[in-house]
Each structure stands twice: as C-alpha cells, then as structure tokens.
Amino acid sequence: MKKNSLLWLVMLLFVITACGNAEGINQTEGMESVSIVLDWTPNTNHTGLYVAEAKGYFEEEGLDVDIILPGESGADQFVASGQADFGISSQQAVTEARIQDIPLVSVAAIIQNNTSGFASPVDKGISSPADYANRTYGGYGAPIESAFLGALMEEENASVDDVEIMNIGNTDFFTAFERDVDFIWIYYGWTGIEAEVRGIELKVQYLNEYSEELDYHTPVITTNERMIKDKSEVIKRFLSAVSKGYQDAITKPEESASLLLDAVPDLDADLVHASQVWLADKYQADAEQWGIQSETVWNNFANWMLNNDLLDEELDIQEAFTNDYLPQ
Known part of the structure; x- marks a missing residue:
C-alpha cells in the first residue's frame, strides 16, 4: 500500500461511519439531490455557488443542491468516499490524492491562476524572497511550504535553510504576527483584502511571479470517479448552473457579493464586497471560459x-482532471 494510503482509508471509513449517506439530503419532489462540500468557511471563492442557488440556476437544471x-475532515474525504457529490479542493490536493489512488477528479477551476503568496506587514521590511533569511515563517505544517519557500529563495540565491519555520496551525493571520512571526502564506483574495479593509499595508511575494510552475489552479471543483461513471449528466447540469453563477460573479460583483451575504449574513460586508471586486477578473482571467483547466x-x-520529492511517482494527468463537463 502506497504512502499515506492507510491513513486515507481510515479517514474515509470514519467519514462513512460518522456522517452517513449524503444522498437524498434536502431532496425536493421532482428534483435530483446533489451535495457539495466547501473547503473552508464560506467566502468569495464560493460566490458562484451561492449565486446559482439564489438565482435559481440549480433549479433550472433540476437540481436541489446542498452546500455543506x-x-x-475536509472536503476531499467526503467526495472521495462518495458521501458528497462535489467538493472544493485545489490542484495540489487532487495531485496528492491521485498518487495515493484516491478517486478525486477536478472538473473546473474556480480561479484560473494561483493568487497566493508570502505576505508580511510592511514594517517587517520584507520586500523579496531574499529577505526571508534569518526571519520566522508561520506555517501550517505541510512539507510543500518549505519547498515553496526554497523555490522562491533560490531565484535570489538565498536558502530556505536560513528560515526559521514555526508551525502555527490555523492561527489567525493577524494574530500570528503577535507571536514573533514575520511572514505567512496567504491567498490575497481574502486575507490580503481583509488587511486592506483593516488598513494594514502588506508586502506580498506571489508564487506565480517567481515561478511559472507554481501558477497552478486553486481552488478547483472536484467530483469522484463513481459520479463520472454513473452520473455524467448530473455533473454537466451542475457545472452549467455553477458556470452561470461565476459568470455573474465576474460581471456583477457587487450584486453577487450581496447574494453571498444574504446566504451567510455573519460575514463582514466590507470584506466580502472588496474581495468580490478584486476577484471578479481573476476567476476566468485570460482563459477562454470560466472553469477551463490547462494540461x-x-x-x-x-x-x-515530483522534482521536489513531494510525490512518489509521476501523475497521470488525464485521470486527474477533465474539461469535458463544462458548458460547450
């Protein structure tokens, strides 16, 4: 059994036992029940889903969608085990899952390019990856973080060996800087915009500005191989509705932000509106349509x-993602 496969199996069995079968949740007469699990608490990465729900795009496709x-345990385990039909994940997570024979498949890119980077308040004096040397990085405990740091620092003849890496888990970004942390990996569309709303100026070194290889799709929408085999038409109908939702998020960001807030009123309205405007031209970017993924x-x-020893073997790209279910 490949590395970490046993851990995945245990987690999947836990999900199956603890959560029961998700099929039939919120089923409405004459509608097909479908579920999607988010990757995090609701935010503007998910706006298209809430717009599709609010505007009846799911209903037009004969779908009763439950957003979970x-x-x-996260979304990937739910989707891989069949306890949810769809989930929000990332190209990185799907890649790691496929290497472990976990049957996740990415079917749409929510945001075309990688909008993440290493961020710090301007008073930390970090303006480039070379400045990470002799500083403290607040990390989440994933091996890929050190590889990211190394890739950026090598571009400036610096070494990740000179960085102190502190595991801060899920500590709030703004709280972390009270713990002698100098910089953190963030997604600018939410945390970076929150800093702007709070009046905190950041310096950010975006991963894709230093390496084309790190400009991966994140987040993405996933399903599982069983859905592809047995319910391909449901996937098409689901993505048809979701595509309309994200197209609205692109062309009508203020209205779409309001719909997200209607569904999740506890969110900070200023943050949601500012984030939605920032992301509007990021969802599709220069791709020919929303959701398309690049081989x-x-x-x-x-x-x-693979070259950074983060995979045990080469990825079968054709099994990991597909554009076949996006609207034609």
Whole structure:
C-alpha cells in the first residue's frame, strides 16, 4: 500500500461511519439531490455557488443542491468516499490524492491562476524572497511550504535553510504576527483584502511571479470517479448552473457579493464586497471560459512536485482532471 494510503482509508471509513449517506439530503419532489462540500468557511471563492442557488440556476437544471461546510475532515474525504457529490479542493490536493489512488477528479477551476503568496506587514521590511533569511515563517505544517519557500529563495540565491519555520496551525493571520512571526502564506483574495479593509499595508511575494510552475489552479471543483461513471449528466447540469453563477460573479460583483451575504449574513460586508471586486477578473482571467483547466498547468506543477520529492511517482494527468463537463 502506497504512502499515506492507510491513513486515507481510515479517514474515509470514519467519514462513512460518522456522517452517513449524503444522498437524498434536502431532496425536493421532482428534483435530483446533489451535495457539495466547501473547503473552508464560506467566502468569495464560493460566490458562484451561492449565486446559482439564489438565482435559481440549480433549479433550472433540476437540481436541489446542498452546500455543506467541511468540518474537521475536509472536503476531499467526503467526495472521495462518495458521501458528497462535489467538493472544493485545489490542484495540489487532487495531485496528492491521485498518487495515493484516491478517486478525486477536478472538473473546473474556480480561479484560473494561483493568487497566493508570502505576505508580511510592511514594517517587517520584507520586500523579496531574499529577505526571508534569518526571519520566522508561520506555517501550517505541510512539507510543500518549505519547498515553496526554497523555490522562491533560490531565484535570489538565498536558502530556505536560513528560515526559521514555526508551525502555527490555523492561527489567525493577524494574530500570528503577535507571536514573533514575520511572514505567512496567504491567498490575497481574502486575507490580503481583509488587511486592506483593516488598513494594514502588506508586502506580498506571489508564487506565480517567481515561478511559472507554481501558477497552478486553486481552488478547483472536484467530483469522484463513481459520479463520472454513473452520473455524467448530473455533473454537466451542475457545472452549467455553477458556470452561470461565476459568470455573474465576474460581471456583477457587487450584486453577487450581496447574494453571498444574504446566504451567510455573519460575514463582514466590507470584506466580502472588496474581495468580490478584486476577484471578479481573476476567476476566468485570460482563459477562454470560466472553469477551463490547462494540461500544461497540471503538468508543470506535477513535475515540480515530483522534482521536489513531494510525490512518489509521476501523475497521470488525464485521470486527474477533465474539461469535458463544462458548458460547450
């Protein structure tokens, strides 16, 4: 059994036992029940889903969609085990899952390019990866973080060996800087915009500005192989509705932000509106349509992971993602 496969199996069995079968949740007469698990608490990465729900795009496709929070186990386990039909994940997570024979498949890119980077308040004096040397990085405990740091620092003839890496877990970004942390990996569309709303100026070194290989799709929408085999038409109908939702998020960001807030009123309204405007031209970017995924992007990142000893073997790209279910 490949590395970590046993751990995955245990987690999947836990999900099956604890959560029961998700099929039939919120089923409405004459509608097909479908579930999607988020990767995190609701935010503007998910706006298209909530717009599709609010505007009846799912209903037009004959779908009764249940949007589920991930809980401790995350979306990938739910989707891979068949306890949810769809989930929000990332190209990185799908790549790691496929190497372990976990049947996740990415069917749409929510945001075309990688909008993440290493961020610090301007008073930390970090303006480039070379400045990470002799500083403290607040990490989440994933091996890929050190590889990311090394890739950026090598571009400036610096070494990740000179960085002190502190595991801060899920500590709030703004709280972390009270713990002698100098910089953290963030997604600018949410945390970076939150800093702007709070009046905190950041310096950010985006991963894709230093390496084309790190410009991967994140987040993505996933399903499982069983859905592809047995319910391909449901996938098409689901993505048809979701595509309309994200197209609205692109062309009508203020309205879409309001719909997200209607569904999740506890969110900070200023943050949601500012984030939505920032992301509006990021969802599709220069791709021919929303959701499309690039084979080159998948190959580049998988090869980078393999070359950095983050994968045990080459990824079968054709099994990991597909554009076949996006609207034609």
